[in-house]
Amino acid sequence: MIHRELLLNGVFLGGPCDQGIGKEIAVSPWDGRRIGTFAEGGWAEMDAALDCATQAFEVFRKTSMAERGDLLARISEAVTEREDELAELLVLEVGKPITAARAEVKRTALTFGLAADLARSWEPESVDLSYDPRGSNYRAEVRRRPVGPVLAIVPWNWPYNLAAHKIAPALLAGCPVVLKPSTAAALCTLSLARLIHECGCPAGVVNAIACPNAIAEKAVRDPRAKFVSFTGSEAVGWRIKELVPDRKVSLELGGDASAVICEDADLDLALPLVLNGAYAYAGQICISVQHLRVHESRVDEVVARLVPMIENLGCGDPALESTVVGPVINRDAVDKIEAVLASAVAGGARILAGGERTGNVISPTLIADVPSGHTLTCDEVFGPVLTLSTFANDAEAMDQVNSGRFGLQAGGFTISPDRAELFIENLEVGGIVINDVPTVRFDAMPYGGVKRSGFGREGVRYTYEEMTEPLAVVTRQV
Numbered sequence: 001m002i003h004r005e006l007l008l009n010g011v012f013l014g015g016p017c018d019q020g021i022g023k024e025i026a027v028s029p030w031d032g033r034r035i036g037t038f039a040e041g042g043w044a045e046m047d048a049a050l051d052c053a054t055q056a057f058e059v060f061r062k063t064s065m066a067e068r069g070d071l072l073a074r075i076s077e078a079v080t081e082r083e084d085e086l087a088e089l090l091v092l093e094v095g096k097p098i099t100a101a102r103a104e105v106k107r108t109a110l111t112f113g114l115a116a117d118l119a120r121s122w123e124p125e126s127v128d129l130s131y132d133p134r135g136s137n138y139r140a141e142v143r144r145r146p147v148g149p150v151l152a153i154v155p156w157n158w159p160y161n162l163a164a165h166k167i168a169p170a171l172l173a174g175c176p177v178v179l180k181p182s183t184a185a186a187l188c189t190l191s192l193a194r195l196i197h198e199c200g201c202p203a204g205v206v207n208a209i210a211c212p213n214a215i216a217e218k219a220v221r222d223p224r225a226k227f228v229s230f231t232g233s234e235a236v237g238w239r240i241k242e243l244v245p246d247r248k249v250s251l252e253l254g255g256d257a258s259a260v261i262c263e264d265a266d267l268d269l270a271l272p273l274v275l276n277g278a279y280a281y282a283g284q285i286c287i288s289v290q291h292l293r294v295h296e297s298r299v300d301e302v303v304a305r306l307v308p309m310i311e312n313l314g315c316g317d318p319a320l321e322s323t324v325v326g327p328v329i330n331r332d333a334v335d336k337i338e339a340v341l342a343s344a345v346a347g348g349a350r351i352l353a354g355g356e357r358t359g360n361v362i363s364p365t366l367i368a369d370v371p372s373g374h375t376l377t378c379d380e381v382f383g384p385v386l387t388l389s390t391f392a393n394d395a396e397a398m399d400q401v402n403s404g405r406f407g408l409q410a411g412g413f414t415i416s417p418d419r420a421e422l423f424i425e426n427l428e429v430g431g432i433v434i435n436d437v438p439t440v441r442f443d444a445m446p447y448g449g450v451k452r453s454g455f456g457r458e459g460v461r462y463t464y465e466e467m468t469e470p471l472a473v474v475t476r477q478v
Contacts, residue, residue, distance in 0.1 A: 002026075002036030002089070004190035005209065006045055007179075010203025011333075013405045014039025014196070021045070025209070026187050029095040030318055030325040036093075038186040041209045043218060046178070049207040050224040053149035053176035061174040063145050068171055069119025074199040075168075076112035078189030079105060079160075082195065086160065086188070094156055094189050095327040095360070097318045100281050107193075108160040111443050112409060112474040114460045115168035122172075124473070138179050139475045144468035146174035147248060148226030151219055155231045156329060159185035160192055163186055163251075165443070166229045167196070167206060169463035175227065178219065179208040182232075184329055186210040220244060227467055234380075234452055239456060250456035250466055252448060254380040255408030256290045257438035258401045260423070261302060262394070263295040265413035269435065271302070273307050277411070277437030278386040279364040282328050287409045287431075287439045292366075293400050296390040303388070310353040310364050325384050327360035334360050337383040340375055347371040352388070378404050394422060402428045408449035409438035430454070 005012035006021070010103040014021035022040045027033065030250040079086065083105045090101035107328045125142040129135025152166035163179065170177045181189030181375035193208035209215075218226055220240055229250045230240050259274050261267070278289040294302050328334050334357060341355055344367060354365035370376045376387055391397040401410050409431040420434045430449040433440045441447055448457040456466055 001034070002037070002187055004038045004187050004194070006039045006041050007193045007197055007206065007208040008045060009050055009056075009207065010197065013045065014041070017426055024183060026093055026468065027387075028092055029257060029329050032358075036187050038190055038210055040183070040186075041211045041215070046209050046215050046219050046394055049150065049178045049209050050151075050219065051184060052207055053178050054163065054224050055147055056202065057146070057174075060176055060202060060205050063174065065119045065122055065172075068174065069116045069200060071167060071199065072112050072116035072119060072171055075196055075201075076109045076116055078195050078199050079109040079112060079192075083109075086191065089188055089191060090160070094159065094287070094329060095318045096184050096281055097323040097326045098321060099323075101318075104158060104161050107443060108164045111161055111164040111460060112168050114444055115172045115464075118464065119172055125445035137477050139477065141473050143471045143473055144173070144465070145471050149224060150175045150176060150177045150227045150229060150467060151180065151225035152177050153216060153220075153228070153230045153232065154185075154189050156180060156182035156184035157286075158231075159188035161443070162231050163189050163192055165458045165460070165463065169460050169467055170227075171201075171205070171469040172460065172464050175467050176205045177207065178225065179206065181208065181210050181220070185212060217243070217431045222366070223247075229463075237454065240453070244348050245327035245419045248466060249270065250448075250458065250463065251454045252286070252458060253452065253454045255286045255406050255449060255453050256378070256380050256404055257287050258291040258293055258409060258410050259289045259299060259437050260391075260397050260401065260410070260412040261292065261294045261411065262397070262414040262416070262419060263297050263417050264419075265295075265298065266415065266435075267298070267301065270308055270413040273308060273437050274386075275306070275313065276324070279310070279313060279325050279384045280439070281398055282325050282362065283384040283386075284328060284382055285439060286380075287387060287441065288382075289411070289437050289439060291377075291387050291389065293389050293391055293397055295397075296392055296435075299388075299390050303368075307353045307366065310366055313364050315361055315363055316358075325361065325364050328362060328383055329360075331360060333383065334362060337362050337381060337385065341365065341385065344370050344374055344376050346350040347374060349374075349376075354384070354412055362415070380406070394419060398426050402426075403454040405450065407451040408453040409441075411431065411436055411438040411440070430457075 087101040088397040314322040354363040
C-alpha cells in the first residue's frame with residue numbers, strides 16, 4: 001500500500017506512524033479498493049509552508065538561470081526514468097487508462113524540459129532606442145523579476161502535467177512554490193513533489209501540502225502568496241479572483257468545447273479524431289469535445305459512421321491497453337452525469353449511442369435533439385457525453401460555438417483555407433485547432449480561455465512572464 005507525506009522545507013511530514021498529522025484514504029475509482037493513504041495538513045502546516053517559501057525566495061531568486069535550468073533538466077530526466085511507476089499510480093488513483101497515463105507522464109517530462117531549455121537560452125530583451133533622437137547615448141533592456149511565492153492549486157484530472165505547468169515556470173522565474181494537490185489525486189501530486197525533492201531542489205523552494213479546501217482558501221487570502229495559480233471549477237476560480245483583486249492570478253477553468261464538421265470536411269480524418277477527443281479518459285478533460293456541430297448535408301453520414309465506432313470503443317478497466325473510456329472519478333460524478341442525461345431525454349433528446357452505467361463507468365454517449373438551454377448545451381459535463389447538432393451555414397456554426405459563456409478551445413474540419421480563416425477570426429475562444437479536435441494542446445503554446453473559461457495563460461514561457469515583472473533598465477554610456 002502506498003503512503004505519501006507532505007513536503008515542508010525539504011522535510012517529509014506525516015509518515016504512516018506519525019500521529020500528529022491527519023491521514024486520508026485514497027480509493028480506486030475503478031473498483032473502490034483502498035490503494036493508499038496520504039497525510040493531510042491543517043493551517044499550521046500551510047502557514048509554515050508559506051513562511052518557508054517566503055524565506056526561500058530571498059535566496060532562490062538570486063540563483064542563476066543556469067542553476068535553475070540544471071534543476072529543471074534533472075526533474076525532466078527523473079520523470080522519464082520513472083514513467084512506468086508514475087503512470088501506474090495515475091491508473092490506480094484517478095482511473096486514467098494506461099495509454100493516456102503514459103502520455104501524461106511523457107508530457108510532464110516535456111514540460112519541465114521546455115522550462116530547462118528556456119533557462120539555457122533566456123537573455124534580457126534588448127530595446128532599440130534609435131527611433132528617438134535622445135536614445136543615441138543609451139543602452140536599454142528589459143529584465144524579469146520574480147513576483148515571489150506561488151500558491152499552485154492542482155486539479156485531479158492531470159495531477160502531474162498541470163502541476164508541472166505551475167511548478168516549472170515558477171522554478172524558471174525564481175519563485176518558490178506551495179503546492180496544494182487535489183485530495184482526489186494527492187498520491188500522484190505528492191509523488192511528483194517527492195521526485196522534485198530527490199532531484200536536489202533546495203529546501204523550501206517546492207513545498208506540498210494536501211489540505212481541506214477551507215485551508216486552501218485561507219492560503220489564497222494570505223498576502224505571502226504573491227501569485228495564485230488555480231486549475232479547477234468555474235465557481236471556485238472566479239471566487240479566487242474576487243478574494244485577491246490586487247494580486248496576480250492565473251485561472252484555468254471550465255469549457256464545453258465544440259468540434260465543427262463543415263460540408264467539405266474529410267470524414268475519414270475527422271471522425272476518429274472526434275471519437276478520441278470526446279471519449280478518451282471518459283471526457284474528463286477541460287477541452288474534451290462536448291459538442292459535435294455538423295453541416296446538415298453531412299449529418300446522416302456522420303451518424304451512420306460514428307455510432308458503430310462509439311459502440312466498439314474499449315471501455316472499463318483502466319489498466320488494460322485496449323481501454324479508452326475508464327471510470328469517472330467518483331460516484332457523485334457518475335450520478336450527476338446520469339441525472340443530466342435523464343433530464344435531457346425527458347425534455348425530448350435522443351440517445352443515439354451509449355448512456356448506460358456500470359459501476360463508475362458511463363458508456364460513451366452520443367445524444368441528439370437536446371433542448372435549447374438545457375445544461376448539456378451550456379454547462380461543462382466532464383464525462384463521456386457528446387451532443388450532436390446541425391447547422392446550415394458557417395455563420396450559424398459560429399453562432400452556436402459562440403453562444404455559451406465558455407470560450408476555451410474549438411476545432412473545425414474544413415479543406416477551405418478561407419473558411420478556416422473565418423473561424424480563426426470569429427470564434428470566441430482562447431485556442432482554435434483546424435482539422436483536428438479542440439482537445440489538442442501543445443505545452444509550449446499559450447493555453448487559456450476567454451469569457452468564463454479563465455484568466456491569464458499557461459504554457460511555460462507565458463506563465464513565466466506572468467510570474468515575473470518586467471524591469472526596464474536604461475544605461476547611459478559614459
